[in-house]
Amino acid sequence: EKWHLRRVYLESALLGGVACVSSLVLLWVAMNSNGNMDAFRDWFGLEPLNYNQVKCLMYLKISLSDFLTVFAARTHGWFFSRRPGYALLTAFFVATATSSILSITWPGDTGDEKDIMEAITYKHMGIVWLYCIIWFLIQDMCKMLLHQFDRPLVEDGGTDAVALQRSQFRDARRQLAEEKIARRGTIASPPTSPVFGPKGGKRGN
Numbered sequence: 001e002k003w004h005l006r007r008v009y010l011e012s013a014l015l016g017g018v019a020c021v022s023s024l025v026l027l028w029v030a031m032n033s034n035g036n037m038d039a040f041r042d043w044f045g046l047e048p049l050n051y052n053q054v055k056c057l058m059y060l061k062i063s064l065s066d067f068l069t070v071f072a073a074r075t076h077g078w079f080f081s082r083r084p085g086y087a088l089l090t091a092f093f094v095a096t097a098t099s100s101i102l103s104i105t106w107p108g109d110t111g112d113e114k115d116i117m118e119a120i121t122y123k124h125m126g127i128v129w130l131y132c133i134i135w136f137l138i139q140d141m142c143k144m145l146l147h148q149f150d151r152p153l154v155e156d157g158g159t160d161a162v163a164l165q166r167s168q169f170r171d172a173r174r175q176l177a178e179e180k181i182a183r184r185g186t187i188a189s190p191p192t193s194p195v196f197g198p199k200g201g202k203r204g205n
Contacts, residue, residue, distance in 0.1 A: 010146060011073065011143060011146060012073070014142055014143065014146055015069050015072055015073055015139055015142075015143065016069075018135065018138060018139045018142055019065050019066070019069055019135070019139065022061075022065060022131070022132075022135040022138075023058065023061060023062060023065065026057070026058070026061055026128075026131060027054075027058055030049055030054040030057050030058065031054060033048045033049040033054065034048030034049070034050075040124070040127070044123065044127060046121070046123055046124060046127075047121070049120070049124070050118065052116055052117050052118035053117070053118045053119070053120050053124075055117045055118075056103050056106055056117040056118055056119060056120050057103070057120055057124060057128060059099070059102075059103065059117060060099055060100065060102075060103040060120070060125065060128050061128050061131070061132060063095070063096070063099035064096055064099065064128065064129065064132040065132045065135060065136070067092055067095055067096060068132055068133070068136040068139075069136070069139060070088070070092075071084065071092075071136070072136060072139045072140045072143055073143075074088075076147070077144070078140060078144065079136075079140045100125055100129075103119065103120055103125055103128075104119050104120060104121070104122060104125055105119055106118060106119040107119075
């Protein structure tokens with residue numbers, strides 16, 4: 001096994017960049033709430049958000065998208081090409097459920113207005129979930145698109161280097177086997193079985 005660090009750097013930068021862009025887009029939309037370009041009001045008929053609710057909205061978005069990015073990063077192919085482990089699934093459901101519950105039940109004013117968040121509505125939470133899932137699919141598609149063009153950048157000699165390494169391993173194993181045979185003076189040692197008994201001779205009657 002060999003790390004392809006160039007691929008790791010490229011893929012992590014791509015996935016992180018897509019997640020960052022999605023956060024900035026949602027922040028821009030949320031900060032325009034109660035303005036002339038209020039997408040929540042114009043598209044979904046929702047009440048405007050105040051600044052503390054915007055902070056809560058972004059908390060939920062980052063919590064969800066960061067965990068969803070794990071599912072895009074864990075496979076070389078599409079995210080559904082290999083089933084995630086039960087531990088990862090359990091962590092995903094616990095973390096995202098906790099973040100969702102906190103976003104709609106966050107307490108109000110605690111006396112320090114500039115440092116608090118304010119709970120958002122169920123509809124806002126659902127929109128954030130849908131938004132994160134759409135961007136997660138975009139992340140995975142960008143990853144697969146990257147794999148179509150990154151081969152010359154990551155292979156460092158590519159298949160030839162891997163084939164040469166495997167050939168060297170085979171030659172080393174073959175040489176070791178020949179040395180063992182030469183020391184033993186036999187072509188091959190008989191197996192241990194009810195018929196042959198221990199290695200070295202046939203079981204007596």
